[in-house]
Amino acid sequence: MAINFAILGTGRVANNALAPALNQANGATLWSVLSRSRERAEAFAHRHGAAGGEKAYTDLAALLADPKLHAVFIASPDGLHCEQALAAAKAGKHVLTEKPMGTSRQACQAMVEACDEAGVRLGVAYHMRWHSGHRRIAEMAASGYFGDLRHVRVHWSWPAPDASNWRAGEEIGRWWSLAGVGTHCLDQIRWLLLPTQGEVAEMSSTIARNVFKGPRDETALLGFRFENGATAQLCSSVLWDAPKRMEVYGTRGYALLDDTLGLHGRGRIFTHEGPLQFEPCNPYVGEIEDFVAAVRENRPPEVDGEEGLRNVELLLHAVE
Numbered sequence: 001m002a003i004n005f006a007i008l009g010t011g012r013v014a015n016n017a018l019a020p021a022l023n024q025a026n027g028a029t030l031w032s033v034l035s036r037s038r039e040r041a042e043a044f045a046h047r048h049g050a051a052g053g054e055k056a057y058t059d060l061a062a063l064l065a066d067p068k069l070h071a072v073f074i075a076s077p078d079g080l081h082c083e084q085a086l087a088a089a090k091a092g093k094h095v096l097t098e099k100p101m102g103t104s105r106q107a108c109q110a111m112v113e114a115c116d117e118a119g120v121r122l123g124v125a126y127h128m129r130w131h132s133g134h135r136r137i138a139e140m141a142a143s144g145y146f147g148d149l150r151h152v153r154v155h156w157s158w159p160a161p162d163a164s165n166w167r168a169g170e171e172i173g174r175w176w177s178l179a180g181v182g183t184h185c186l187d188q189i190r191w192l193l194l195p196t197q198g199e200v201a202e203m204s205s206t207i208a209r210n211v212f213k214g215p216r217d218e219t220a221l222l223g224f225r226f227e228n229g230a231t232a233q234l235c236s237s238v239l240w241d242a243p244k245r246m247e248v249y250g251t252r253g254y255a256l257l258d259d260t261l262g263l264h265g266r267g268r269i270f271t272h273e274g275p276l277q278f279e280p281c282n283p284y285v286g287e288i289e290d291f292v293a294a295v296r297e298n299r300p301p302e303v304d305g306e307e308g309l310r311n312v313e314l315l316l317h318a319v320e
């Protein structure tokens, strides 16, 4: 039996990535959708072929009352994730939430506890872990192909046209560049380094907000030292367009990943031995299939609430 998902929100990621991936993933069905506007909910449900009896909702409680619904995929602004996750857990629905998981430590902790108490799964959607090239690099790093890991560097920016996006404001966002893309960079760093390097032992942060002059980070430069000595650096920004870049350095070799970060599963990867071949795939499909397997096998998803919470703690530390 497939796991029936409701998407909460009809914005960019829901429309461009999550609904198509739910339709592609094995074991998942796009069942229903929540919007603040009935028209938008109906158009979204129609466009993506939602399968529920009633499929377009403007009221979360009504959506969650559907006994055939098994899980929600939260794709609303960051500051709304917690309230929606708590309601879903209370209704006995599994929760896969977009990143960052919440905008405060307390909110993330409450999400972890509510899902634990309700006996439902909680996953955080860091889709880059299912980019097939990134998975190859993570496996190679774990097997010692690069020797002892010494440094990881990630750069991801995009040019925001103005500061009208909710991320740039005070109400439902907490970070701008860090929430848009920096949190993914941090997740990649942690994914690669935690297994051999232990936890983050020390962190530095430089935040710039002097172009749009709003309350949130426009450019963030974060530096990390891990317990076992490796270092890492991330740069996220809303101020320029450039190829996305990730670099992994070890005592026996290195990997350079060009334009692999993003919604797509493509890009180019080179190691010290030359180009690395990989089969491009839709990373959101792998993310959903892992969550479906977690529900079925009664195990935590690959990125669980605790890891989502740790990521948020570091993002908070960066700006506080």
Ligand SMILES: NC(=O)c1ccc[n+]([C@@H]2O[C@H](COP(=O)([O-])OP(=O)(O)OC[C@H]3O[C@@H](n4cnc5c(N)ncnc54)[C@H](OP(=O)(O)O)[C@@H]3O)[C@@H](O)[C@H]2O)c1
Pocket: 008, 009, 010, 011, 012, 013, 014, 017, 034, 035, 036, 037, 040, 041, 074, 075, 076, 077, 078, 080, 098, 099, 100, 125, 126, 127, 166, 172, 179, 180, 262, 263
């Ligand atoms: N993993 C990824 O690749 C990825 C990529 C982009 C974003 N994200 C994450 O996904 C979430 C949504 O981001 P997005 O870029 O899709 O944002 P977005 O385009 O602004 O969409 C958010 C949607 O949430 C709904 N919403 C409910 N209350 C809202 C409110 N008060 N203000 C604004 N929207 C509200 C809206 O749908 P209705 O108008 O229909 O109510 C809106 O379209 C964020 O947590 C973000 O970090 C993840």
